[in-house]
Amino acid sequence: MTQILFRNDTDDPEAWHRVYGATGQGRADMEAAGMTIVQTWTAADAPGTLWVLVDVDDPADARDFMATDTGARHSADARITTGAVHWLEPM
Secondary structure (H helix, E strand, O other): OOEEEEEEOOOHHHHHHHHOOOOOOHHHHHHHOEEEEEEEEEEEEEEEEEEEEEEEOOOHHHHHOOOOOHHHHHHOOOEEEEEEEEOOOOO
């Protein structure tokens, strides 16, 4: 199964949790696109740095979702200032 490891840097971790937490609309929209949040971590030395492991049903659908205005709006609402996307495949 393809997975994504996101690094999200936010200046408002509470905003991030409102968008991507268990009841957040960002999470619901990701799940509708076949992306399921498996685990989240906060960097021990940087509370505004969040790591998010996501299972991906279909990489093409995930890429399409991340390129949409909806995906961009959720990132803005979560106050994500910078980040990285790492696509992972099992060995």
